[in-house]
Amino acid sequence: MQLTFRRFDLALRHSWTISHDLGSGGGKSICPVVFVELSDAQGRHGLGEGSPSSQYHESHETVAAFLQRVDARRLSFDDIPGSMAYLDTVAPGNYPAKCAVNLALLDGAAKAAVQPVYEFLGLGFTEGRHVTSFTIGLDTPETMARKTTEAADLPVLKMKLGSPRDRDNFAAVRGAAPGKPIRVDANAAWATKEIALANIEWLAADGNIQFVEQPMPPELPDADWMWLKARSPLPIFGDELYQSLADADRCARCVHGVNVKLVKTGGITAGQGALEAARARGLKTMLGCMIESSVLISAGAHLAELTDYLDLDGNLLITNDPYAGVRTEGGVMSFAGVNAGTGLRTGL
Numbered sequence: 001m002q003l004t005f006r007r008f009d010l011a012l013r014h015s016w017t018i019s020h021d022l023g024s025g026g027g028k029s030i031c032p033v034v035f036v037e038l039s040d041a042q043g044r045h046g047l048g049e050g051s052p053s054s055q056y057h058e059s060h061e062t063v064a065a066f067l068q069r070v071d072a073r074r075l076s077f078d079d080i081p082g083s084m085a086y087l088d089t090v091a092p093g094n095y096p097a098k099c100a101v102n103l104a105l106l107d108g109a110a111k112a113a114v115q116p117v118y119e120f121l122g123l124g125f126t127e128g129r130h131v132t133s134f135t136i137g138l139d140t141p142e143t144m145a146r147k148t149t150e151a152a153d154l155p156v157l158k159m160k161l162g163s164p165r166d167r168d169n170f171a172a173v174r175g176a177a178p179g180k181p182i183r184v185d186a187n188a189a190w191a192t193k194e195i196a197l198a199n200i201e202w203l204a205a206d207g208n209i210q211f212v213e214q215p216m217p218p219e220l221p222d223a224d225w226m227w228l229k230a231r232s233p234l235p236i237f238g239d240e241l242y243q244s245l246a247d248a249d250r251c252a253r254c255v256h257g258v259n260v261k262l263v264k265t266g267g268i269t270a271g272q273g274a275l276e277a278a279r280a281r282g283l284k285t286m287l288g289c290m291i292e293s294s295v296l297i298s299a300g301a302h303l304a305e306l307t308d309y310l311d312l313d314g315n316l317l318i319t320n321d322p323y324a325g326v327r328t329e330g331g332v333m334s335f336a337g338v339n340a341g342t343g344l345r346t347g348l
């Protein structure tokens with residue numbers, strides 16, 4: 001097996017800010033990702049992507065440093081569990097790098113089986129059923145309203161809160177999209193259970209909020225989360241709270257649902273495990289993303305059948321996607337008409 005990788009800078013349509021960035025001076029306009037290609041002596045080939053997040057202390061440098069240590073001879077399209085077990089011996093963590101390799105392994109294996117990944121995994125993909133939300137990042141109320149207007153054809157919004165201007169920002173978005181369903185993501189910004197409950201009660205009065213993601217820091221004790229879960233008038237979801245299936249029992253106690261991301265768990269294989277562990281405990285499931293090209297977004301779409309909610313809009317937030325894959329029209333994700341019929345169903 002041969003492994004090559006390259007950095008690619010995704011260009012953002014709008015400067016991107018979440019509450020985590022506010023202390024460090026704000027948003028960013030490019031997002032470096034890393035593409036991995038695997039090929040073997042039999043002519044099989046796979047493509048993957050990792051999108052590192054500063055939120056998890058990852059960068060394209062950490063991804064490159066990990067990949068340089070990988071002995072590609074230990075990877076095989078015929079043994080994905082064994083290949084992933086080998087990657088865990090290279091170094092712990094490094095989930096964006098492991099994600100990129102995992103996607104490439106599954107892409108190659110499913111292509112060799114002449115199947116799309118969703119069939120290779122036995123999941124299927126129901127056309128017309130999977131709707132993604134579209135995320136409005138933190139900004140001034142005026143800009144958030146403009147972004148909301150630009151997203152008029154997308155049926156569900158996800159809105160970032162957790163800035164000092166939350167009430168103004170929410171009023172601006174709601175004013176630009178009266179009655180549209182909104183998901184809220186506070187990115188751990190509300191410091192105590194009392195502050196979180198007060199904010200959730202305010203949001204619940206709107207009548208069209210689907211749920212609130214990561215209202216509080218994941219470090220808060222279970223007792224605080226259970227207090228909030230028992231009182232919250234809206235479902236609460238864990239994202240920073242749910243790193244892997246090892247957190248499933250804690251999340252079942254603390255929240256109503258979880259947000260799984262492929263770069264957070266280390267790929268499709270681990271993402272599938274995290275979604276199935278959550279479902280087995282009665283949690284609602286959501287599949288989210290970082291700023292990503294169509295490679296990672298398509299990879300996520302192959303797991304759509306395991307989710308209640310999708311937030312796979314990373315490729316809609318960029319202007320220079322180097323690949324094509326799953327299509328999103330009016331929020332509905334579809335592989336219909338996509339040229340590539342096997343593997344991740346991505347191409348140039």
Ligand SMILES: [Mg+2]
Pocket residue numbers: 185187213214239240259288
């Ligand atoms: Mg989130």
